[in-house]
Amino acid sequence: VSYLAEEALLESTASRRSQLEATKHFLCNCATCSASLDPVRGFRCLGCKDGEIFLAHDVGGQVASPSERGACKRCGFLPDAKQVKQIVDQEARVEELVQEWDRKMSNAVAYLSDDIVHR
Numbered sequence: 001v002s003y004l005a006e007e008a009l010l011e012s013t014a015s016r017r018s019q020l021e022a023t024k025h026f027l028c029n030c031a032t033c034s035a036s037l038d039p040v041r042g043f044r045c046l047g048c049k050d051g052e053i054f055l056a057h058d059v060g061g062q063v064a065s066p067s068e069r070g071a072c073k074r075c076g077f078l079p080d081a082k083q084v085k086q087i088v089d090q091e092a093r094v095e096e097l098v099q100e101w102d103r104k105m106s107n108a109v110a111y112l113s114d115d116i117v118h119r
Contacts (some may be wrong), residue, residue: 012091013038013057037070043087047077055084064088 002009003014003024011058020028032039042052053073056067064084071078079087096109 010040010043045077047073048075
């Protein structure tokens with residue numbers, strides 16, 4: 001059973017847990033949220049550009065760090081702390097842009113006719 005919208009399931013553990021605490025008042029400890037690697041946060045490998053790397057996170061899901069288990073399965077690449085920071089910063093920026101887009105779309109709907117909105 002999921003208490004989140006389908007698109008929220010693609011967000012980071014920290015984001016999912018934060019939403020659940022704010023709206024449902026509990027800390028999720030399902031297999032996905034309590035895993036040491038965040039399985040929905042795969043990033044393109046910086047080494048081979050073809051595989052994926054996964055970051056470990058602390059118990060609260062807040063601090064991302066490199067982990068041998070999250071190394072690229074194709075080439076074995078493991079990011080250093082500086083690269084992890086860059087990845088996390090880029091992810092945060094993308095999240096901000098998506099939220100901004102959602103806000104703009106919500107406002108735009110008020111100006112569109114029902115015919116256009118339902119296409």
